[in-house]
Amino acid sequence: MAGPVEVLLLIGTPAALGACAALMLGLRPREDALAFAAWSWLLGALVVAALLFVALVAGLPLAALRWVPAVALGVLLLCCWRMCRGQGAVAGPARGPGRTLLLVVTAACLLVTCDRILRADETVVCFGDEGTMWSVKAKALWLSGGLTPEFASLVAAPGPLDHKAMREHADYPLQNPLLQLWSFALAGDVTHVQNRLVVQVFALALLLLLASAARRVAPAGVAAAAVALVALSGDFQEACGTATADILVALGLLASLDAWSRWRASGERRFLALFAACLASLAWSKNEGAMLAVVAGAACLVTAGASGRARRVQALALLPAAAVMLAQALFNAAFDLHSDLFAVTADGGFLGRVGAQAAAHLPVIGRYAFHDALLDVRSGNLVPAMMLLALAFFPLRLPARAPAATATLLVGAAAYLLVYLGTPRLIEWHLRFSLHRVLLQLAPLAVVWLAGAAAWLLRPDQERARLA
Secondary structure, eight states: OOOHHHHHHHHHHHHHHHHHHHHHHTOOTTTOHHHHHHHHHHHHHHHHHHHHHHHHHTTOOGGGTTHHHHHHHHHHHHHHHHHHTTOOOOOOOOOOTTHHHHHHHHHHHHHHHHHHHHHHTTSOSOSHHIIIIIHHHHHHHHHTTSSSHHHHHHHOOSOTTOOSTTTTBTTOOSHHHHHHHHHHHHHTSOOSSHHHHHHHHHHHHHHHHHHHHHHHHSOHHHHHHHHHHHHTSHHHHHHTTSOOSHHHHHHHHHHHHHHHHHHHHHOOHHHHHHHHHHHHHHHTTOHHHHHHHHHHHHHHHHHHOOOTHHHHHHHHTTHHHHHHHHHHHHHHHHTTOOBGGGOOBTTBSHHHHHHHHHHHHHHHHHHHIIIIIISOGGGTTHHHHHHHHHHHHSTTHHHHHSHHHHHHHHHHHHHHHHHHHHOSSOHHHHHHHHHHHHHHHHHHHHHHHHHHHHHHHHOTTSOOOOOO
16 A cells, blocks of 8 residues: 555645636635535546646656646745635625534545445455456556556457447546556555555545535535435445546536536636536546536526527537547547447447337336336435336426426436447346446436425425526
């Protein structure tokens, strides 16, 4: 295990970079300390991954990678000092009733999550998806000296349905592997535990943002229940103990819709810029994240109701996510990396399989969703069912209070269903190893949606901030 100084650099550098980036966007910690901390980590991780990607494309030696974020941090610190110098103090958040309860519950959930993280880090990263899909790509980059012919040979696959390491989802985005590469760069060699740490911090950031986002739309007691509902679920605790990317998806999705909500409520461009960055992080987290970024971006624009220049400005906020997806597509094309989802089988391509397999797959999907998801209370998958139940009773009023979030969750769920219908894998195998993770990706946003719905149902006369 790394020493305290190395761990401090591993976690502190992205956090400091993100804090500087947040300050440059016009965000201030005194306004919302919980959200600011979460934004800092999301932005910092995105910046570190982007810097390392650019350095690799430029052919920078691996030994120099450790200095790239440090140099960028020095530049951003100088820019922040000049920008913030002379600015007046910013008012802190109003201390409403129940705020102490929310902070206590959030702190307790953070401690439980930290304990889970530390216990998970007693084992090395070598098994499961974290070992065979995520860390292995970072190791391939390190051991081959960057984007070299050796790297191309390591990631090459004879076919998209091959079950060897990296090959089931060879086209997965690079943000997670690049963050693990950051650990290798600091250590000067492949690491086997601390490369998980830089990914696990996303779980802590998610809880902080969840507390802030839920408190905006609901009373503190409801917000505290929302945080506990996610943090204490079995699916979340399992995910935060690994270096997989599902928490990255969940954080990026919640952060994007929360930023859009703040932009719509205030009209301040800083929140639109934050939305753009969060959507880019979501698009670079995982293939599911890219799909949800497209859905969320479209839902936000369609439900905004803006016209003319305002619509063009909002559309520009989608460009960073589009750039990330284009860069990843070019990378995959350069190294001939393909998704198994679009492999051609005996039933044809993806759409052909959807039609051919729908009748057989739908009953299996329904059975798994009911028995292995809904009835598995420990997993925390009651959240989607609770949302659907609320929509069934209030099909018009609740979506109207959060149109973009509602559309994102429903269309996103429909897109997941389409994937299961067209999967080239055995449907039981696919559901067994992915359904819980898919529901976790949507759960934090769904919990905030439920918190806002509960607040309105309990006190319809009291006006609160609305989710997007």
